[in-house]
Amino acid sequence: xxxxxxxxPVASCEGRFGGGEPGEESRHxxxxxxxxxxGSHITQNGYFLTFDATxxxxxxxxxxxxxGGNLNAAADDAETDFSLTHSTSAEHAELDRNIATRIRIELxxxxxxxxxxxxxxxxxAKLNIASQRIGAAINGTLVETRAGAASVYLxxxxxxxxxxHLQPLFYGANAAHMSTIGASNINIVNHAxxxxxxxxxxxxxxxxxxxxxxxxxDRWAHSAWDLRAKNLVxxxxxxxxxxxxxxxxxxxxxxxxxxxxxxDQKFPFGNDVLNNLLExxxxxELEFEPAEIxxxxxxxxxxxxxxxxxxQTIASAASTIxxxxxxxxxxxxxxxGAKGSEFIPLESWLRAPMRTPIEANDCDxxxxxxxxxxxxxxxxxxxxxxxxxxxxxxxxxxHPYYTIGMAVVGATSAEASEGGGTKExxxxxxxxxxxxxxxxxxxxxxxxxxxxxxxxxxxTKPDExxxxxxxxxxxxxxxxxxxxxxxxxxxxxxxxxxLRGDSRIxxxxxxxxxxxxxGTTPASSVVYVADSAKRAEAARGADLDNKAFALAAPNVGxxxxxxxxxxxxxxxHRFYHDxxxxxxxxxxxxxxxxxIREMGNGASQYxxxxxxxxxxxxxxxxxxxxxxxxxxxxxxxxxVGTSVGELLDFxxxxxxxxxxxxxxGVYTLxxxxxxxxxxxxxxxxxLNDSLPKEDAYGHCVAYTLAYSTLVNNPLAVEHFxxxxxxxxxxxxxxxxIVNGLAHHPHVEGKDHEEAGHFVIVNSVxxx
Numbered sequence: 186x187x188x189x190x191x192x193x194p195v196a197s198c199e200g201r202f203g204g205g206e207p208g209e210e211s212r213h214x215x216x217x218x219x220x221x222x223x224g225s226h227i228t229q230n231g232y233f234l235t236f237d238a239t240x241x242x243x244x245x246x247x248x249x250x251x252x253g254g255n256l257n258a259a260a261d262d263a264e265t266d267f268s269l270t271h272s273t274s275a276e277h278a279e280l281d282r283n284i285a286t287r288i289r290i291e292l293x294x295x296x297x298x299x300x301x302x303x304x305x306x307x308x309x310a311k312l313n314i315a316s317q318r319i320g321a322a323i324n325g326t327l328v329e330t331r332a333g334a335a336s337v338y339l340x341x342x343x344x345x346x347x348x349x350h351l352q353p354l355f356y357g358a359n360a361a362h363m364s365t366i367g368a369s370n371i372n373i374v375n376h377a378x379x380x381x382x383x384x385x386x387x388x389x390x391x392x393x394x395x396x397x398x399x400x401x402x403d404r405w406a407h408s409a410w411d412l413r414a415k416n417l418v419x420x421x422x423x424x425x426x427x428x429x430x431x432x433x434x435x436x437x438x439x440x441x442x443x444x445x446x447x448x449d450q451k452f453p454f455g456n457d458v459l460n461n462l463l464e465x466x467x468x469x470e471l472e473f474e475p476a477e478i479x480x481x482x483x484x485x486x487x488x489x490x491x492x493x494x495x496x497q498t499i500a501s502a503a504s505t506i507x508x509x510x511x512x513x514x515x516x517x518x519x520x521x522g523a524k525g526s527e528f529i530p531l532e533s534w535l536r537a538p539m540r541t542p543i544e545a546n547d548c549d550x551x552x553x554x555x556x557x558x559x560x561x562x563x564x565x566x567x568x569x570x571x572x573x574x575x576x577x578x579x580x581x582x583x584h585p586y587y588t589i590g591m592a593v594v595g596a597t598s599a600e601a602s603e604g605g606g607t608k609e610x611x612x613x614x615x616x617x618x619x620x621x622x623x624x625x626x627x628x629x630x631x632x633x634x635x636x637x638x639x640x641x642x643x644x645t646k647p648d649e650x651x652x653x654x655x656x657x658x659x660x661x662x663x664x665x666x667x668x669x670x671x672x673x674x675x676x677x678x679x680x681x682x683x684l685r686g687d688s689r690i691x692x693x694x695x696x697x698x699x700x701x702x703x704g705t706t707p708a709s710s711v712v713y714v715a716d717s718a719k720r721a722e723a724a725r726g727a728d729l730d731n732k733a734f735a736l737a738a739p740n741v742g743x744x745x746x747x748x749x750x751x752x753x754x755x756x757x758h759r760f761y762h763d764x765x766x767x768x769x770x771x772x773x774x775x776x777x778x779x780x781i782r783e784m785g786n787g788a789s790q791y792x793x794x795x796x797x798x799x800x801x802x803x804x805x806x807x808x809x810x811x812x813x814x815x816x817x818x819x820x821x822x823x824x825v826g827t828s829v830g831e832l833l834d835f836x837x838x839x840x841x842x843x844x845x846x847x848x849x850g851v852y853t854l855x856x857x858x859x860x861x862x863x864x865x866x867x868x869x870x871x872l873n874d875s876l877p878k879e880d881a882y883g884h885c886v887a888y889t890l891a892y893s894t895l896v897n898n899p900l901a902v903e904h905f906x907x908x909x910x911x912x913x914x915x916x917x918x919x920x921x922i923v924n925g926l927a928h929h930p931h932v933e934g935k936d937h938e939e940a941g942h943f944v945i946v947n948s949v950x951x952x
Contacts (some may be wrong), residue, residue, distance in 0.1 A: 200542060232304060232381060233862050234312065235939060236371040237285035238278075240265060242332075242364035243317070243521045252525035256321050262528060263317035263329050265366070266540060269339070270310045271295040271842045274849035277540070292373070295842075300384075304373060308385040311336045313433065315845050316354055316364055317540055320518065322512035323602065324741050327897035328545035331535060332356065332518055333363030335432040336843055342371050356518040357533035358431045391839075393605045398836030399437035401829050402429065406441075409790065409822045416639045417792045417820060419805040421611045422659070426766060427593050428790075428822070430534040432549075434843040436836045442536065445771040445789035446837040448591050450557040453538035453847035456565070456573055457925045458941075459558055462509075463575035465921045465943045466502035469887075473919065479733035485578035489668045492578070492691050493586040499579050500619055500700035500710030503558060505889060507551040507704040509943065510742050512891045513600050514545035541852050542926055542941075543893035548600060548615045551704025552591055555617035559589050560770060582754065585663045586697060586873040588625050588773070591617035593766040595806060597752075597759065599609045599707035604731065604746055605760035616704060618767060621697035624815045626654055626681070632794060632818035637801045643820060650786055655681045657778035671897065699812050701761065707889055712758065713813035714749065720757065724750040729884040733950035736912040741901040742888035742946065751811065756808045763806030766822065767791045771837055780829045788821035851858045852927045854940055859929045865890075866898035866920075866942055872906040873918035876948075881915035883949040890944050915949040 224475040246261035261861040266275040271293035278286050290312075298305040318332040333354030342350055349369050353362040372380045419425050427444055435442040452459050471477040485492040485540040534549045538557065544550075562579035570577035583589060595611035632638075633647035644650050655675075664672040674690050700710035727747040734744050752759040768790045769775060776789040793807035796816050807817035825833065854862060868889075888909070894901060909916065926941030 209848050224243045224344065231376050232297060233374050233376075234269060234288075234290045234292065234342075234372075235374055236288055236342070237265075237367040237594075238265075238280055239282060239285050239367040240280035240364055241282055241367065242316075242317065243526075245519050245521075245526050248521075249526045254524075254526050255528060256325065256737065257515065257517070257528040258519050258526040259321045260318040260332075263319050263332075264540070265314065265316040266845050266848070268313045268845045269293060269296065270307070270313070272313075273742060273846055275540075275845050275847065277848055280366070281339055285367075301380040303384050305386050306339065306832065308338070308340060308387045309438070309599060309839075309844055310339045310385075311434070312339060312342060313843050313845050314352065314354060314366055315433075315537060315540075316366075320514060320519070320545065321547040322514045322891075322893065323600070324512065325892070325898070325901065326512055326545075326741065326891065326894045327543075328512050328514060329541055329543055330514055330518075330545050330895045331533065334537075335366075335846075336434050336438075339373075339383075342375065343383060345371055346387050355433075355693065356529075357516070357531045359518070359529065359531055361520065363520075365394075366434045391401060393840065394832060394835055395437040398832045399439055400440060401833055402436045402443060404835070405429070405443065405825075407824045412638075412820075412822060413805065417794060417802060417805040419763065419804075421762065425593060425595060425611075425613050427534070427615075427768070428837065430536070432536055432840070434840055436691055436833075436840050438840075438843075442832065442840055443771075443789070443837065444534075444591065445773075445776065446840060447534050447536045448553055448556050448768060449771045449837070449841065450536060450538050450553055450560075451847065452554075452557040453540075454542070454562040454926060456561065456569060456576060458923060459497045459561055460573035460575045461923045461941075462506045462558075462943075463499075463579055463924065466505040466509075466921060467498055467575065467578070468921075469505060469919070469945050470498045470502050475686065482574055482578060485581045486574075487668075488584050488666050490580040490586065491668075492581040493583075493697060494693075495578075495582050496587060496619060496697070496700055497710055498580045499559075500702050501618070501708075503555045504710060505706065505745075506558065507555050508707045509892055510539070510542055510544070510552055511551040512545040512703060512893050513551070513602060513705045514547065515599065516547040516549075523539060527890050532772055538840075538847045540848060543852075545893070548705050549591075552615045552617045552702070555702050556589065556591060556770070559583060559617070563589075571843070583619070585658055585667075586622055586694065587619050587621050588622050588658075588769065589617060590767050590773075592616055592701070592764050593768075594761055595765055596761055601703055601708065601746070601748060601760045602706045603741070604706075605748065605752070607920060611762050611880045614761075617702040618764065619700040619702065619710075619811075620767070621694070621699060622658055623694050623697065624699070624817075625819065626651070626658075627815060628793075628817050629654065629791075629821075630681075632802065632820050636794075638817065638820060639799060641857070646784065650781070650784060651681055653778070653780045653784060653786075654775060657774035657781055660774070695815075701809075702761075703748070707743050709745075709747045709749065710749075711749045712761065712809040723747060724757070726753065726884075727751050729952050730886055731884045732952040733884050733912070733948070736950055737908040737948070738951070740888075740905040740908045741894050741898060742890060742905050742909070745887045745889070745934040754812055756810040763808055764793050764812055765806050767793065767819070771834075777830070777834075779827070782825065782827045785826040786821070787825045787830045788823065789815050790822035791819045792822055794818040794820055851925055851937070853931070853937075854927060854929055856930055858896045861899040862896050862929075862940060862942065865895045865902040866944075868899065868903045868906045869918050869920070869944055869946070872910055872919075872946070872948065873916075875910055876913055876916035876918070878917060881949050881951075883914050883951040885949050888946040888948070890946075892941070892943075895942055895944070896927075909946060909948050912950055913948040914951050917947050919945040919947070921922040921945075 315334040450499040596614035795804040923941035928937040
């Protein structure tokens, strides 16, 4: 994972996507389109974009089966998603190379205005496309994976008339065509399928704002890169930074977006599924003990320290959810080479949510799924929290004593399924990191008051800024939700100092620990245990885990790991070497708060800085030990004031309108997937029946199985069951159903049968 700088700016949006110039008009099949300058418009829906689509791409499946190749180069056709600007759900279909498929997409109400029988539509309205392929995860399981994406102006499409429009799809920053979508018989029609006349409207004021925002994104990217390259350098990997992300549209349609926008994602499967997943995963953490579950739910019914101390349960549960839904596969795509199918590794942070629950993605993909889940909990309404008690629990654990964000990490390997690697070199890695808010604010203040950066003060008014940051997070609205004794300490001008006091509440806040939510293997979220006796005990347990896992290896199961011990005394963590950067959500108050912006200090991205004796900070990164013991500092990667912040807010919302949303409805298995899932579940039930249930001497370990494995790889599940049966002296398999995640194929006259099997395998091994 490395630095990504913007390309040269394109002169206009029309230049990028091929739209027309103002005043241009053409006609086809009873439809005329024109472009004119006008102000805002009212909304109305009930209209559709229709066209016949084909997709041309190499027949990777046949080629791979004939010629072979590396596992990550295996690929085959899958579905393609379509949406329009402002769509709330995506249409999808598996397209043929020769036989056209009719695509029909409803125009969102925000997009159109009917005047005198004509549709008046924003000239920036687009058709957005993303294709999937069947590929292989790192463990060989068949998964779906992003294969390419593109956007095209509706004005460009409609000018084709009865002609055939060819739209190439691209993967990330790769300029090669991954596939080509062909579109014919393109129309915008009403509910009676009658073609409509369309007038495209441009808004010069909005265009000027987006142009200005584009310049600010460019300034953000370059200033952040300069800071990291010249002032705060991570010596083990100097280019390990993420300032902007490549996107099909992005800010001002130039193909790049800020990281805080990229991680602004909607959880793809809805609140019903999220609540169900949290219930199953926290239940697993609490060993499905009713008394412990009741204790957890009672403690987390309201926000406050009583809820916050359950962060490890929520964080570890989130790791389980990510590993259940996302199999690991490095970013990149299959392409045709001289010797057949080949794989090109290429980083791709996707702002679009998952298409299906059988996807694979890199570490950034699983991290963003976690962020979307926990952000959904944070953003939940009071009514939603009354309905969904596990979403309520997650929200109250996080709010307001913890801050969640995306961490860029120097790790000992690219992913953690093998428990890490050597410390001689580091690999770029990404994960969802939860930092206790008090230590985050202290880290910012320590850097600002005791150090300089490039010989300059980090803040000209550090004490005023410290109070502004505190009040932005612990606002009056937030304090009203907390117990009286907690809000009393957090309120007022002396609040930041009060947190350093010796009261019971201050001590509890100071004892809150950061948590790393690993998405590439199910893992404990603990980053460091300060108590030497407890750390030694954890190390002994982790060593026994490894011995037990080895007896059942190799298998397709995802073993639950303890990564924070076993690598030495100075930094005992086996996987995380240093936390380098930390990016917050676009709505986080440290970025959006009015007072902070008025001071020119709005920031969503921060760099961890090493503690040291030198006043001028030079070295980026904080080890797990330094993070857990609060011996770290944070420096803003880039700061904005009010006017720039508002520009970037507007540009971010505008760019989000062209992010392909999740599909509607519940994922329905094919007949073969349904058969294979039943085969996997049968094998696991046979395993459960064969494992002794009486007490036995040994060490207990646990596994989960990715949903894609259950659905697409029954042979590997059967092999897993054989390995577990052969290595275990006792055990039990817990079977749960995540309602609403997936259905078996519909049978006439019957309700849909739930297919969201969630399985935890507990194995006792004599080691």
